[in-house]
Amino acid sequence: MTAKRRYRLLCPIARALDVIGDRWALLIVRDLHAGPARFQDLETGLGIATNLLSTRLTELTEAGLIEKSTDPGRAVYQLTELGRRTDSVLWELSRFGSQLDPDPDPREPGNLRTIALPLRLMLQAVPNRPNLVVRLLVDDDSFTITSSTDDVDVEYGDTSTEPDLTARTDYERFLDAGEGRISPDEFATQYLDIIDGADHTDTFLALIGAAITHPG
């Protein structure tokens, strides 16, 4: 029943921060951009205390950014349309953060939902995307990339659709490539294993290369 701490300024930036400015709020939203997630997915992915996650989830729900669907008995959280509109904010934050020195003593996340949104936004900037469904394995996590000319989606986990191609890489290298510390070529040839669907290799490498190279 305690009133939440707010700026209460007229300006839209302060208004936005009143909703997504609290600690963890944007990171939770970011992870949900990778698709619906359960309580524990978010907890282990972020390393957030359960009480904080709980309060953030209700606050974000009240603000209309996320919603809880208890369809099959087990709670699942997902973004609303309003919540999905945070993608530009997150994208610009990501671009700004890439210019900063990385933490000297980083903490590994419990899962890699983290990278689904940046990946999608990079792919989104590529013109003339091919029609392609890719299963991308990063360490022990799996992503399904669904590319078409009109749209592109990156979902965490295996989805029902059968992929055209399956590839594997590791998290560190993926980050290096995404932030420009290694070249697309070096990444593609050295750190990307094509496991299945090799006949789509050229299409896939062109897509990845364009995504990394593109100014954003």
Add this chain to the structure above:
Amino acid sequence: MTAKRRYRLLCPIARALDVIGDRWALLIVRDLHAGPARFQDLETGLGIATNLLSTRLTELTEAGLIEKSTDPGRAVYQLTELGRRTDSVLWELSRFGSQLDPDPDPREPGNLRTIALPLRLMLQAVPNRPNLVVRLLVDDDSFTITSSTDDVDVEYGDTSTEPDLTARTDYERFLDAGEGRISPDEFATQYLDIIDGADHTDTFLALIGAAITHPG
């Protein structure tokens, strides 16, 4: 000597939030986009406690976003090049925040540095900008808009350059227009007084109209 609270995650978004995610940090940066400011300018503009402003300023300085120039004996804070690169983040936050319901019980800011950055970013999106220097009076605050084809700047306060045109409006209407609650035409004809330099009126109105209308 206590270690600052950080996410310490590898992802660039978390890295960005470790620097500009603290309460007030982004709003301070936003106000500095309006040009150099003194301690008290920021305090009254935001309504922030002085101890918090003090710690934020040193943190932002350590992070390399701002710098203090004590040239004439009086401390003046201003953005560094890195700090200026927050403009895209702030712009997207502003766009997101405009979609949210305004606070039911808002608090008036002590000054209007707030709106310099949104205004500049709106103008920046206008193609074929005219060469024009405008003094815009909003309530008791003054802005100097320097427009050219290549670039546009909005500084808080009167600058040395003599304006081609001087106009006046009020804060509420300005916000209404910027967030699309009233039309550019309605704003220009009803709530914008041309005080001086009337021969540049058409040029100015075209610029303002385009800025408001433009998708951003």
Add this chain to the structure above:
DNA sequence: CGGGATCCGTTACGATACTG
């Protein structure tokens, strides 16, 4: 076992008073 709620020590924030 997943999905939280409760408790409690620590840190951050906010208001005000005070100092160079």
Add this chain to the structure above:
DNA sequence: CAGTATCGTAACGGATCCCG
């Protein structure tokens, strides 16, 4: 004017406990 010092309050973080 530009901060520092103090102090009460709110938020965070870790752990444990509870409930279906």
